[in-house]
Amino acid sequence: MHTTRNRRIVLAARPKGEPADEDFRLEETDIPSSAGGQVLLRTLYLSLDPYMRGRMNAGPSYAPPVEIGQVMQGATVGEVVESKAAGLQPGDIVLAYSGWQDYGVADARSVRKLDPQLAPVTTALGVLGMPGMTGYTGLVNIGQPKPGETVVVSSAAGAVGSVVGQIAKIRGCRAVGIAGSKEKCGFVTEELGFDACVNYRDDGFEQALAAAAPNGIDIYFENVGGRVFQAVLPLMNLFGRVPVCGLVAHYNLTMPSRGVDRVPMLMTAILTRRLTFRGFIVGDFAAQRDEFMRDMAPWLRDGKIKYREDVVDGLEQAVSAFKRLFRGQNFGKLLVRVAQKRDPKPGA
Amino acid sequence: MHTTRNRRIVLAARPKGEPADEDFRLEETDIPSSAGGQVLLRTLYLSLDPYMRGRMNAGPSYAPPVEIGQVMQGATVGEVVESKAAGLQPGDIVLAYSGWQDYGVADARSVRKLDPQLAPVTTALGVLGMPGMTGYTGLVNIGQPKPGETVVVSSAAGAVGSVVGQIAKIRGCRAVGIAGSKEKCGFVTEELGFDACVNYRDDGFEQALAAAAPNGIDIYFENVGGRVFQAVLPLMNLFGRVPVCGLVAHYNLTMPSRGVDRVPMLMTAILTRRLTFRGFIVGDFAAQRDEFMRDMAPWLRDGKIKYREDVVDGLEQAVSAFKRLFRGQNFGKLLVRVAQKRDPKPGA
Numbered sequence: 001m002h003t004t005r006n007r008r009i010v011l012a013a014r015p016k017g018e019p020a021d022e023d024f025r026l027e028e029t030d031i032p033s034s035a036g037g038q039v040l041l042r043t044l045y046l047s048l049d050p051y052m053r054g055r056m057n058a059g060p061s062y063a064p065p066v067e068i069g070q071v072m073q074g075a076t077v078g079e080v081v082e083s084k085a086a087g088l089q090p091g092d093i094v095l096a097y098s099g100w101q102d103y104g105v106a107d108a109r110s111v112r113k114l115d116p117q118l119a120p121v122t123t124a125l126g127v128l129g130m131p132g133m134t135g136y137t138g139l140v141n142i143g144q145p146k147p148g149e150t151v152v153v154s155s156a157a158g159a160v161g162s163v164v165g166q167i168a169k170i171r172g173c174r175a176v177g178i179a180g181s182k183e184k185c186g187f188v189t190e191e192l193g194f195d196a197c198v199n200y201r202d203d204g205f206e207q208a209l210a211a212a213a214p215n216g217i218d219i220y221f222e223n224v225g226g227r228v229f230q231a232v233l234p235l236m237n238l239f240g241r242v243p244v245c246g247l248v249a250h251y252n253l254t255m256p257s258r259g260v261d262r263v264p265m266l267m268t269a270i271l272t273r274r275l276t277f278r279g280f281i282v283g284d285f286a287a288q289r290d291e292f293m294r295d296m297a298p299w300l301r302d303g304k305i306k307y308r309e310d311v312v313d314g315l316e317q318a319v320s321a322f323k324r325l326f327r328g329q330n331f332g333k334l335l336v337r338v339a340q341k342r343d344p345k346p347g348a
Numbered sequence: 349m350h351t352t353r354n355r356r357i358v359l360a361a362r363p364k365g366e367p368a369d370e371d372f373r374l375e376e377t378d379i380p381s382s383a384g385g386q387v388l389l390r391t392l393y394l395s396l397d398p399y400m401r402g403r404m405n406a407g408p409s410y411a412p413p414v415e416i417g418q419v420m421q422g423a424t425v426g427e428v429v430e431s432k433a434a435g436l437q438p439g440d441i442v443l444a445y446s447g448w449q450d451y452g453v454a455d456a457r458s459v460r461k462l463d464p465q466l467a468p469v470t471t472a473l474g475v476l477g478m479p480g481m482t483g484y485t486g487l488v489n490i491g492q493p494k495p496g497e498t499v500v501v502s503s504a505a506g507a508v509g510s511v512v513g514q515i516a517k518i519r520g521c522r523a524v525g526i527a528g529s530k531e532k533c534g535f536v537t538e539e540l541g542f543d544a545c546v547n548y549r550d551d552g553f554e555q556a557l558a559a560a561a562p563n564g565i566d567i568y569f570e571n572v573g574g575r576v577f578q579a580v581l582p583l584m585n586l587f588g589r590v591p592v593c594g595l596v597a598h599y600n601l602t603m604p605s606r607g608v609d610r611v612p613m614l615m616t617a618i619l620t621r622r623l624t625f626r627g628f629i630v631g632d633f634a635a636q637r638d639e640f641m642r643d644m645a646p647w648l649r650d651g652k653i654k655y656r657e658d659v660v661d662g663l664e665q666a667v668s669a670f671k672r673l674f675r676g677q678n679f680g681k682l683l684v685r686v687a688q689k690r691d692p693k694p695g696a
Contacts, residue, residue: 054620222615225612225615226612229611229615244615244618244619245619246619247612247615247616247619250612250615250616253612256608256609256610256612256613257608257609257612258607258608258609259606259609260604260605260606260609261604261605261606261607261608261609261610261611262604262609262610262611263577263609263610263611263614264573264574264595264598264601264604264605265604266611266614267570267573267577267592267595267598268595268598269627270592270625270626270627271592271593271594271595271627272402272627273627274626274627274628274629274632275625275626275627276624276625276626276627277618277623277624277625277626278618278622278623278624278625279617279618279619279620279621279622279623279624280622281622284622
């Protein structure tokens with residue numbers, strides 16, 4: 001099936017809490033035209049990532065929000081179908097940021113050409129892309145792991161967490177994962193080689209975590225927040241470091257949680273145990289991209305770093321797939337396969 | 349008046365909340381004897397500092413707690429009255445850690461001889477001592493001030509805060525103090541040279557703070573916690589730094605405060621604004637003592653750094669003076685003048 005039409009998913013309304021189907025709208029438009037210096041891309045894979053929830057809110061976050069009626073933003077792997085830029089030809093596969101749609105136009109300077117011979121092109125959205133570099137830079141720069149230390153990471157089976165724990169192992173640390181199912185924990189220890197993994201949905205999670213970190217926690221790589229964080233905090237060692245990378249458990253909160261204000265406890269822990277908390281996004285360490293690739297590409301080639309993808313077929317599945325991220329229902333890097341690679345000319 | 353007896357204040361009970369008179373006991377004992385390598389010290393000045401509240405609790409903090417029946421710990425300036433150690437003679441004035449008592453015995457290696465010609469000896473307990481070095485090392489290492497940035501410090505008229513703001517000015521920053529009275533704020537701006545100071549007891553404190561930091565806050569040097577912190581957090585700039593030095597508003601908390609749990613908000617601020625929070629105590633930067641003195645001594649001599657002392661007379665006043673620290677009733681570095689310098693031999 002091919003078409004001259006472009007399907008795209010736009011933000012129809014700002015979600016209240018967990019995103020709902022009616023917050024999005026699938027539209028059809030003509031395929032856009034590229035101008036000089038631009039390429040027309042056919043989306044092969046769309047990356048779905050937790051940060052996108054923040055872009056749906058009106059308030060300021062890392063970046064300006066997606067406006068109502070705009071195409072949802074997102075990183076993609078696409079095929080060049082039309083090029084008005086030097087150095088890029090139809091059939092080239094590129095990493096772009098063309099969003100939740102079948103076709104997108106991009107400035108050639110904003111895309112990166114991928115070599116399908118070097119690694120599967122989807123790795124540009126995962127282990128060799130933003131999530132992998134997020135794990136790498138957060139752990140190395142903020143975590144500063146030293147041999148023998150204990151590194152705990154939440155969302156351990158996810159795109160970022162799986163990289164964090166495996167690099168911790170390479171750096172001579174004890175790696176402890178936190179994940180949301182027995183199956184994920186099995187993958188984390190057996191496939192990824194973490195020393196231990198604890199299921200946060202189990203009764204006795206707090207005790208199991210303490211048992212898995214008998215020497216306390218030196219680095220906690222924070223992806224989730226919520227009660228996982230509350231279980232980690234008492235175990236943090238003197239001079240512990242907490243790279244704050246994500247807070248998936250909080251993104252859909254609409255009301256502050258009532259009860260006890262734990263800020264005094266948190267600040268007291270920071271003070272008396274001299275903890276470092278630092279928030280970051282991968283862009284803060286953009287200058288380290290070459291270093292990241294120099295380390296990561298051989299690790300991947302040599303099997304020291306493994307990864308798992310959770311691939312959903314069809315752009316029309318993007319919304320339901322995205323919602324799974326916040327229920328812990330994805331298992332590995334979540335991708336939407338929007339199209340298969342084919343002949344360069346659309347509608348031909 | 350002199351005596352052969354030693355008065356000392358011991359911890360009689362662990363305070364619940366704010367320390368009460370009955371948590372302490374004034375005892376009389378014989379003057380202790382020094383052994384080889386030791387000196388007998390007559391306390392001239394006792395330093396009272398907020399960290400002492402933590403030592404009164406049973407739980408672990410920076411250091412082991414004071415046991416019930418033990419002399420309250422504290423830094424002192426004392427006069428050597430008896431020396432069994434080379435290099436120290438009766439009449440020498442030293443910085444020691446001999447606690448809340450008239451006389452103390454100390455290993456000679458644990459004291460530091462002071463030169464009364466270089467600076468008033470009380471400065472060894474304040475601007476040239478632990479509080480001054482706390483402000484210096486926390487601001488320089490964690491705050492990392494850059495010219496043009498805005499530095500906000502709570503307890504701005506206090507021993508640590510006054511140093512932080514003045515160094516911020518020396519480093520070319522905008523210095524904004526937070527203090528608890530109009531008089532203190534006047535001192536902070538007029539004497540210490542901060543650009544602004546806001547009274548946290550005033551109605552409209554939050555608005556006044558925002559107005560005093562029109563470009564937002566790059567560094568917040570945290571001494572207090574509580575609602576001052578809640579007012580600061582929304583003003584923190586991208587990549588802001590928060591050296592967590594003290595939490596005076598929390599030390600006497602016995603119950604978690606009910607209401608809204610602000611931890612998700614705090615973590616979200618850390619993440620989206622990429623803030624760094626780091627707890628520290630001055631001992632973490634002990635290796636920088638020479639650097640501190642190289643900077644601070646000339647600043648003090650040249651009048652670039654000013655200080656204020658709040659001196660209470662008589663060891664028996666120590667408890668009531670200490671309680672003032674938590675009510676914001678001290679004004680400057682709080683000291684107890686335990687005795688005047690006099691002839692070296694006690695009871696002579």
